[in-house]
Amino acid sequence: MSPFGILLQFKFRSILNSFQSLRRRSKIEFLVLSAFILLAGAGLYFFFAQSFGFFQRQQPFGPILLNEILYLFTFTLFIMLVISSSVSAYATLFRSQEIPFLITQPVLWTEIYFLKLSEAVWYSSWSVLFITVPFMAAYGAAKDILWGSFPLICLIFFAPFVFLAGAFGTLLGTVTIWLLPGRKHRTWAFLVIGILLAVGFSKIQPHLVQEQNSIAGILSGYLPNLKAAKHPMLPSFWLTEGILTFLRTEPLQRFSWNDAWFYFLLLFSNAVFFVIPSHSAARWLYARAFFRSQDHGEVRKKRRALIFTSIEKAFDRLVWPSKPAMAFMEKDIKSFLRDPAEWSQMIIFFGLLLVYFSNLKNLQFDVLKDFWKNLVFVLNTVGVYIVLSSFSMRFVFPMLSLEGSKSWILGMAPIRFSSPLLVKLVLGQFASSVITLPLVFFSGYMLGIPPDKIIYTTALGFFVCFALTGMSVGLGAMFPNFKSTNLSEIISGFGGSILLLLHLSYLTGIGIFLIMSQNPGWLIFLTVAAMSLLIGMIPVKMGTHALQKMEF
Amino acid sequence: MKNEIAIQLNGLRKNYGAKEAVKGIDLDIFRGELFVLVGANGAGKTSTLKMLTGLLKPTAGMIQICGLNLQQKTKEVKKLMSFVPDIPYIYEKLSPWEIIRFVGKLYEMDRGAIETRGKELLQFFSLWHVRDVLTEEFSHGMRQKTVLCAALVHNPEIFILDEPMVGLDPVSILDFKVFLKQKTKEGMTVIFSTHTLATAEELADRIAIMHQGRIVALGTLDELRTQYRSKENLEQMFMEMIKTEDTR
Numbered sequence A: 001m002s003p004f005g006i007l008l009q010f011k012f013r014s015i016l017n018s019f020q021s022l023r024r025r026s027k028i029e030f031l032v033l034s035a036f037i038l039l040a041g042a043g044l045y046f047f048f049a050q051s052f053g054f055f056q057r058q059q060p061f062g063p064i065l066l067n068e069i070l071y072l073f074t075f076t077l078f079i080m081l082v083i084s085s086s087v088s089a090y091a092t093l094f095r096s097q098e099i100p101f102l103i104t105q106p107v108l109w110t111e112i113y114f115l116k117l118s119e120a121v122w123y124s125s126w127s128v129l130f131i132t133v134p135f136m137a138a139y140g141a142a143k144d145i146l147w148g149s150f151p152l153i154c155l156i157f158f159a160p161f162v163f164l165a166g167a168f169g170t171l172l173g174t175v176t177i178w179l180l181p182g183r184k185h186r187t188w189a190f191l192v193i194g195i196l197l198a199v200g201f202s203k204i205q206p207h208l209v210q211e212q213n214s215i216a217g218i219l220s221g222y223l224p225n226l227k228a229a230k231h232p233m234l235p236s237f238w239l240t241e242g243i244l245t246f247l248r249t250e251p252l253q254r255f256s257w258n259d260a261w262f263y264f265l266l267l268f269s270n271a272v273f274f275v276i277p278s279h280s281a282a283r284w285l286y287a288r289a290f291f292r293s294q295d296h297g298e299v300r301k302k303r304r305a306l307i308f309t310s311i312e313k314a315f316d317r318l319v320w321p322s323k324p325a326m327a328f329m330e331k332d333i334k335s336f337l338r339d340p341a342e343w344s345q346m347i348i349f350f351g352l353l354l355v356y357f358s359n360l361k362n363l364q365f366d367v368l369k370d371f372w373k374n375l376v377f378v379l380n381t382v383g384v385y386i387v388l389s390s391f392s393m394r395f396v397f398p399m400l401s402l403e404g405s406k407s408w409i410l411g412m413a414p415i416r417f418s419s420p421l422l423v424k425l426v427l428g429q430f431a432s433s434v435i436t437l438p439l440v441f442f443s444g445y446m447l448g449i450p451p452d453k454i455i456y457t458t459a460l461g462f463f464v465c466f467a468l469t470g471m472s473v474g475l476g477a478m479f480p481n482f483k484s485t486n487l488s489e490i491i492s493g494f495g496g497s498i499l500l501l502l503h504l505s506y507l508t509g510i511g512i513f514l515i516m517s518q519n520p521g522w523l524i525f526l527t528v529a530a531m532s533l534l535i536g537m538i539p540v541k542m543g544t545h546a547l548q549k550m551e552f
Numbered sequence B: 001m002k003n004e005i006a007i008q009l010n011g012l013r014k015n016y017g018a019k020e021a022v023k024g025i026d027l028d029i030f031r032g033e034l035f036v037l038v039g040a041n042g043a044g045k046t047s048t049l050k051m052l053t054g055l056l057k058p059t060a061g062m063i064q065i066c067g068l069n070l071q072q073k074t075k076e077v078k079k080l081m082s083f084v085p086d087i088p089y090i091y092e093k094l095s096p097w098e099i100i101r102f103v104g105k106l107y108e109m110d111r112g113a114i115e116t117r118g119k120e121l122l123q124f125f126s127l128w129h130v131r132d133v134l135t136e137e138f139s140h141g142m143r144q145k146t147v148l149c150a151a152l153v154h155n156p157e158i159f160i161l162d163e164p165m166v167g168l169d170p171v172s173i174l175d176f177k178v179f180l181k182q183k184t185k186e187g188m189t190v191i192f193s194t195h196t197l198a199t200a201e202e203l204a205d206r207i208a209i210m211h212q213g214r215i216v217a218l219g220t221l222d223e224l225r226t227q228y229r230s231k232e233n234l235e236q237m238f239m240e241m242i243k244t245e246d247t248r
Helices: A003-025 A027-057 A062-095 A098-103 A109-142 A150-179 A183-203 A215-230 A235-248 A259-273 A275-295 A306-317 A323-337 A340-358 A370-396 A399-404 A418-447 A451-478 A487-491 A494-516 A522-548 B045-053 B074-080 B096-106 B111-124 B140-152 B170-185 B197-203 B221-227 B234-247
Strands: B005-016 B019-030 B034-039 B060-065 B081-084 B158-162 B189-194 B206-211 B214-219
Touching (some): A003 A109, A027 A062, A027 A109, A027 A494, A062 A109, A062 A150, A062 A487, A109 A150, A109 A275, A150 A259, A150 A275, A183 A340, A235 A259, A259 A275, A306 A323, A306 B096, A323 A418, A323 B096, A340 A418, A370 A418, A370 A487, A370 A494, A399 A418, A399 A451, A418 A451, A418 A522, A451 A494, A451 A522, A494 A522, B005 B045, B019 B045, B019 B214, B034 B045, B045 B060, B045 B189, B074 B081, B081 B140, B096 B111, B111 B140, B140 B170, B170 B189, B170 B197, B197 B234, B206 B221, B214 B221, B214 B234, B221 B234
Parallel strands (some): B034 B189, B034 B206, B081 B158
Antiparallel strands (some): B005 B019, B005 B060, B206 B214
């Protein structure tokens, strides 16, 4: 067997072992996880099915709109897969502790590259599976084609699509590291690209809505704006077009030659073709990029940055609620500021939302009727929370696991274990509120939503931030992974999966609440706020309890 | 000073599921003593040290530190102790100076004391010139030295180390040995585990040899020689003991 085959075999074995250890851990834990997965999947399905049902009823444009949503969904999925594969390429190809070991083995650089590419595709597949299955099932149900050949055709079309996005993302990540081995240069480059994107986006002249008394009028105004998602060079276009063509074909003709298979072959041949640039990158670029990234240490500064000296001076004065709690806060703030990987991604994603919100008037959403404006406002708000949730899972959840490897500090410090958790809760709440609440407010303002409704939704946002942060902090303490320093590994564990499901369930609930309650009173507000506080506080309490009993 | 008991272990046991890692240890360690635990991999050294520090909870038995019950007076006991693990995990985005500040604050030291003590330690461990460099750029040895500085900043009464010499350069090892000797003379109790028997032989006031979760030999080097009727060095005595234990 080739070294690559051996590596894959051992990876597969380690995945199997992980599943087996999960099954061995506790039957209850396994059952709870399975139940949560099913519940969250059912929740997502319900959400999509309701939305699609609504659109489908808007005749004669319903079916067209549903297809447009499918184009938009696959387009977004493709972008997300490329970005996540690029980020994971950086973590697994350049920062993983496994790489130095593999380099010393009689294994080629190309084999290491393809091993890590397989891992990126494998991990992407899981996230795709989780969000795509309920989405496509709801789509199939709305079109009355849920059963029969539809699931099979989805599987056939999505497989090369996921590989293509993973290969492209991994290649992009490798080229980026080769060109910009220094972290600071990368951060600045990403920021410049972000600004250019923002400027470019603001220059887009969308089609105007001429007539909004009917759904048809609104759709005829907006549908042309979605044409970017239907560019024929995009793999997401081939995927969607393939599935739609398949569905348009007579059932008996579907598996004989038709245009759908042309799109499949387009996807498949591109996926296969992408092995060539990947192989070249692995052969010519990967080793060079790896050594460049190793050589490119940050410049050692004799003088300390003013910002950090100021932080220290400020924290020397802060002793409430306790000196140790403030020490944790000072340490977390410094670590966060020094890790561009954390804040640059936040700036890019929230920055894109800001750019989109700034263009709401340009896109003429503000002249829509109240019902549509409210719907867009709710969708924007939920969108902000989804981005916040992903950052909360990525950065807040693993914080305690990362402390655990420093058990000689955390475990030995004469402190109450609630201290570090509360500090993380306060910091997470502060950061998420500062970023998301102005965005929610701004989105409402740009849409011309009545001020009382904007204040209502923004105020509710504070409690949503609390619930999301509380769940991340609490579950981070209840299910820590002290053995790993790899963020992706910590997040993809049992606790991370539960957290993902809890976040999605909670946000689905909040989304449904915001859609259903067009004019809710303050009593309902207080009830939802109190529930959110409880949803955030209970995991923190449980996490503190778990931490007190923990062995390091 | 060496008659005063600093650490007392009674019937200490640790099970990981069905596996018994530590099978009942009774031990007194005296104040100002330099006590060394030696043993093969999996002998139970790290589990014992971690139980001593409160990082692991014993399955059974009692631990008293300076007369305080560890399980009952955890916070008070932790103020007296410090632990250096075998793998020097530290905050990569902080400099040695910041890590020392952080740990000092956790022990509620005031700023002046942290700075004086921090400077002293960083100079001693030759890290003063890199005090503002992020530790992510450090080698294993430099990280180990940073951990040592941070662990010593609050001047602990009891200093517990798991394989402390791993990764240190020869000069640092020599300096560190002198440092430990000096500290024990000043009254600090030092307990460490090692696989380097020559170090144990050179430094230890008393040595405990652990095998399969039990202390199979305990005493000063001379006492061990008498006990095993041997004139050999610790390495040969150790091999002899392990063989004897395995054949029982």
